[in-house]
Amino acid sequence: MIINRNETKKIQVGNISIGGSNHIVIQSMCNTKTKNVNETIYQIRKLEQLGCEIIRVAVLDRIDARCIRFIKDNINIPLVADIHFDYRLALEAIENGADKIRINPGNIGSYESLKKVVLKCKEKHIPIRVGINGGSLEKDIEKQYGYNSPLGIFESAKRNVKLLEDLGFYDIVISLKSSDVLNTIEAYKLAASYFSYPLHIGITEAGSLLTSAIRSSAGLSPLLLNEIGSTLRISISDNPEYEIIVAKELLSSLGLYHNHPKLVACPTCGRTNYNMLPIVKEIEQFLLTINANITVAIMGCVVNGPSEAKNADIGIAGGKDEAILFKKGQIIKKVKQEDLVKTLKEEIMKMI
Numbered sequence: 001m002i003i004n005r006n007e008t009k010k011i012q013v014g015n016i017s018i019g020g021s022n023h024i025v026i027q028s029m030c031n032t033k034t035k036n037v038n039e040t041i042y043q044i045r046k047l048e049q050l051g052c053e054i055i056r057v058a059v060l061d062r063i064d065a066r067c068i069r070f071i072k073d074n075i076n077i078p079l080v081a082d083i084h085f086d087y088r089l090a091l092e093a094i095e096n097g098a099d100k101i102r103i104n105p106g107n108i109g110s111y112e113s114l115k116k117v118v119l120k121c122k123e124k125h126i127p128i129r130v131g132i133n134g135g136s137l138e139k140d141i142e143k144q145y146g147y148n149s150p151l152g153i154f155e156s157a158k159r160n161v162k163l164l165e166d167l168g169f170y171d172i173v174i175s176l177k178s179s180d181v182l183n184t185i186e187a188y189k190l191a192a193s194y195f196s197y198p199l200h201i202g203i204t205e206a207g208s209l210l211t212s213a214i215r216s217s218a219g220l221s222p223l224l225l226n227e228i229g230s231t232l233r234i235s236i237s238d239n240p241e242y243e244i245i246v247a248k249e250l251l252s253s254l255g256l257y258h259n260h261p262k263l264v265a266c267p268t269c270g271r272t273n274y275n276m277l278p279i280v281k282e283i284e285q286f287l288l289t290i291n292a293n294i295t296v297a298i299m300g301c302v303v304n305g306p307s308e309a310k311n312a313d314i315g316i317a318g319g320k321d322e323a324i325l326f327k328k329g330q331i332i333k334k335v336k337q338e339d340l341v342k343t344l345k346e347e348i349m350k351m352i
């Protein structure tokens with residue numbers, strides 16, 4: 001269903017393998033309060049249905065850490081506990097079933113505290129994601145390399161990974177995120193040439209849906225096309241469901257995710273003589289519920305419409321208040337405006 005990548009070290013997160021020759025794993029993060037267990041479970045289940053493969057939750061206190069057990073009992077994908085500053089929360093999250101923890105080894109407490117976390121991860125076979133963020137580099141690194149700089153992010157990753165390696169821990173995934181697209185690309189390139197650990201890629205704090213979709217595509221495409229990135233998150237200031245939708249579309253556009261419908265639609269122009277845009281919106285929503293490698297074309301007129309519609313699995317080319325329906329290259333019939341959505345949905349369902 002999803003194609004493979006060049007090999008890195010393989011890391012197991014619950015029932016999902018990251019790196020090695022595995023497909024690129026899509027992740028997201030809940031924006032619910034973890035202690036609101038029902039709300040969190042509901043959100044995770046929605047994300048699962050859309051194709052999220054690993055979910056992360058913020059652990060701010062001991063109640064959050066304990067809630068992981070109840071959440072885990074009601075979801076089907078591995079759960080990552082995101083922890084800062086307090087090693088005891090990491091220990092408690094692991095005891096309560098977290099499949100991975102995301103920490104910065106340098107800010108989790110003393111060396112002894114880190115050692116306790118590492119020992120617990122070893123005991124439970126839990127990997128650690130070292131999550132470096134360009135906006136919160138160590139003071140000395142920031143002073144030497146500058147705020148949010150690729151070299152600074154890379155040096156911080158090296159330092160934090162070494163803290164784990166010095167404790168004999170190698171079950172590591174690394175992320176080196178920045179809100180700056182070009183800095184992110186550079187940091188990941190440096191990391192990919194240095195580490196053999198799987199990299200979790202993303203543009204952090206990338207903004208709202210439209211902005212993030214553009215920034216994330218601009219930043220992650222060059223990495224993905226260079227076989228960098230074993231797992232990704234599209235960070236969006238909105239409902240996390242959009243993160244999965246954008247991630248799938250991005251991977252699919254790069255030929256890295258299969259079983260994903262492709263919608264071809266023209267922008268419309270003065271030649272369009274039927275109400276096409278609402279049909280595009282409705283069919284786009286409908287296709288989100290489908291896992292199938294099909295192409296659907298919705299086209300405005302006879303200029304480019306028939307050729308795109310013919311080359312799709314199912315397509316329509318607009319006329320006056322109606323459109324011609326194509327299926328596998330053949331003209332099937334004319335369909336009136338009011339019946340177009342229903343007919344397209346029926347034909348799509350027949351094909352999958």
Ligand code: SF4
Nearest residue numbers: 266268269300301303
């Ligand atoms: Fe305009 Fe026709 Fe092209 Fe659509 S297919 S943009 S309606 S010329």
